[in-house]
Amino acid sequence: MSEIDLxxxxxxxxxxxxxxxxxxxxAGCAFHxxxxxxxxxxxxxxxxxRPAGASRARCHFAGET
Incomplete structure (x- = not known):
């Protein structure tokens, strides 16, 4: 487990x-x-x-920024 850098x-x-x-x-993404x-x-x-850094997210564009 990693520590949080405050x-x-x-x-x-x-x-x-x-x-x-x-x-x-x-319809579609609930947050659009x-x-x-x-x-x-x-x-x-x-x-x-989709992968988003060290985590995952429900976004068509996750991990693209």
Whole structure:
């Protein structure tokens, strides 16, 4: 198990809006309405897990930045 380096700072993107309504989840990626990099594929197709650094994320573009 690795230790957390509390001296490192990361920038986090602030997302507009709120989380998706669980009773009316949008088609495709549930977070596309508030994602700053959403594209047509995000509105049409739910993403699978993809590698994202040392972790994984459900994003069509994970690991590309």
């Amino acid at each position: 001296t490192k700072r990361r920038s986090h993107a602030l997302l507009r809006g709120g989380p998706p309504n669980p009773e009316n989840i949008p 309405p508030r994602c700053p990099i959403a594209q047509d594929i995000c509105r049409a197709e739910a993403p699978a897990f």
